[in-house]
Amino acid sequence: MDDTYLTISRISEGIYKEKMSKFLAFAIPVSSVEDVKKQLEKYQKEYYDARHVCWAYMLGPQRTDFRSNDNGEPSGTAGKPILGQINSAGLTDILIVVVRYFGGTKLGVPGLIAAYRESAAAALDAYGKAVLEQNGIYRALCAPLEEHPALAAEMEAAATGPDHWVYTRWESGLPGYPDPRAGYFLYNLTPDSGGYRALMVFPLQWAYPDGPDHPPAPDPDCLWLASRPVRAERREDRWVVLPQGAFTLTETSRSLDDGGWLVWGDASLPAAATYAAETEQFRLELRYQTVHVLDNAIQSQTGLSWHPGASAFDTAVKPYARFARAYASYSFTAVFTGNEDQRAALGEVRYAAVPLSADGSHPALKYGAGSGSSSTGAFWGSSSNSGPSPWDGTLSDGGGTYLGGDPNDTPVWPAGYLVELTAGGTSRQATLLPVEGGAA
Numbered sequence: 001m002d003d004t005y006l007t008i009s010r011i012s013e014g015i016y017k018e019k020m021s022k023f024l025a026f027a028i029p030v031s032s033v034e035d036v037k038k039q040l041e042k043y044q045k046e047y048y049d050a051r052h053v054c055w056a057y058m059l060g061p062q063r064t065d066f067r068s069n070d071n072g073e074p075s076g077t078a079g080k081p082i083l084g085q086i087n088s089a090g091l092t093d094i095l096i097v098v099v100r101y102f103g104g105t106k107l108g109v110p111g112l113i114a115a116y117r118e119s120a121a122a123a124l125d126a127y128g129k130a131v132l133e134q135n136g137i138y139r140a141l142c143a144p145l146e147e148h149p150a151l152a153a154e155m156e157a158a159a160t161g162p163d164h165w166v167y168t169r170w171e172s173g174l175p176g177y178p179d180p181r182a183g184y185f186l187y188n189l190t191p192d193s194g195g196y197r198a199l200m201v202f203p204l205q206w207a208y209p210d211g212p213d214h215p216p217a218p219d220p221d222c223l224w225l226a227s228r229p230v231r232a233e234r235r236e237d238r239w240v241v242l243p244q245g246a247f248t249l250t251e252t253s254r255s256l257d258d259g260g261w262l263v264w265g266d267a268s269l270p271a272a273a274t275y276a277a278e279t280e281q282f283r284l285e286l287r288y289q290t291v292h293v294l295d296n297a298i299q300s301q302t303g304l305s306w307h308p309g310a311s312a313f314d315t316a317v318k319p320y321a322r323f324a325r326a327y328a329s330y331s332f333t334a335v336f337t338g339n340e341d342q343r344a345a346l347g348e349v350r351y352a353a354v355p356l357s358a359d360g361s362h363p364a365l366k367y368g369a370g371s372g373s374s375s376t377g378a379f380w381g382s383s384s385n386s387g388p389s390p391w392d393g394t395l396s397d398g399g400g401t402y403l404g405g406d407p408n409d410t411p412v413w414p415a416g417y418l419v420e421l422t423a424g425g426t427s428r429q430a431t432l433l434p435v436e437g438g439a440a
Helices: 033-046 079-089 108-116 120-133 136-141 145-157 256-264 340-345
Strands: 012-018 021-029 052-059 065-069 094-101 176-178 185-192 195-207 222-235 238-243 248-255 273-278 282-293 297-301 308-313 325-336 349-356 379-383 394-402 416-423 426-437
Touching: 033 052, 033 094, 052 079, 065 079, 079 094, 120 136, 120 195, 120 222, 120 238, 136 145, 176 222, 195 256, 222 256, 248 256, 256 282, 256 325, 273 416, 282 416, 282 426, 325 349, 349 394, 379 394
Parallel strands: none
Antiparallel strands: 012 021, 021 094, 052 065, 052 094, 176 195, 185 195, 185 282, 195 222, 222 238, 222 248, 273 282, 273 426, 282 325, 297 308, 325 394, 349 379, 349 416, 416 426
């Protein structure tokens, strides 16, 4: 059993000033909800004259008991970021209280926007979470400044309550209800005229193919995806995210609980690049996808080191976020183009493939027992006419790997693939080159 965890041993304090507003921060060790209530009462009494007293806490070795509160700040801009810092440090049994004394100048969304000057990943993350939460504040963080008046008007129109607090509701157009455990995925991140374009993919718990006023998709166990092309670009001194079209709904062959596996690609989604070639006997195609993700997982621990606890997706924005990992996946098919008699005479067909660099270099072609792949991007396999059913003439393979290097560097895709096919004692090689995406 492993019940170790990180916490703090004593109260620590900090102070920050911005535009004449003063922020006092306190990190306090606590062990129960009752401790939290006592400490909050103490700080609220001591700083009764402050404009806001925002807070967040995390309790227990398994880190499953947590809560945050904005205390009148715009929804999602205070309590959630505090909780996000607790999660980033992996701490528990901790309460953080932030006291704000108003200095006469509203920081507003532009004050938060200043943090989005360096990272396209952070801007894309803010957009993804704006869609997940339908949150206009999050959208404003990564929206062009000329869109802010319309965003403010939309949120003001949705304002409720006697105090007329600005409600954060923003209509993103997402055609369904997202899966909060899976969050979102960035497919096929591509450099584009000083910025980046990508396909943002949202696994759905419920999909509405006929619109929100109609019943959801009939199969409750089928995973539906909502995807939208986006572009991240610099405007003046910050990154913004621009949708490049409407959402597209896609019905997959996955089950509803398989949303997390989308890091390894999905054949129902577009490819970053498609490579193709033909030989005398085969038509070859390989679809290549990439997926970039940030570290947005909140993982609880059960105490059993072999069994991680439940995972949730952290929807708090992360102004200085960077990509944590990048994945590459491929889907390969080789279709025999000869007649049925020629196909029957082939016997076993073996294949091996490797990615090509721009200078033509590549890893060594490798054959192994059965099928397999390596971290170099090489893969291999075979098919034969033995067995109860004759071979139908199609070879297929698929897999994925982590992309090497820093995931925040400009992605470099293979220039092509070298494939070797061996049948009837004869080997032939073909070079698959991009026909869509990549250098095509």
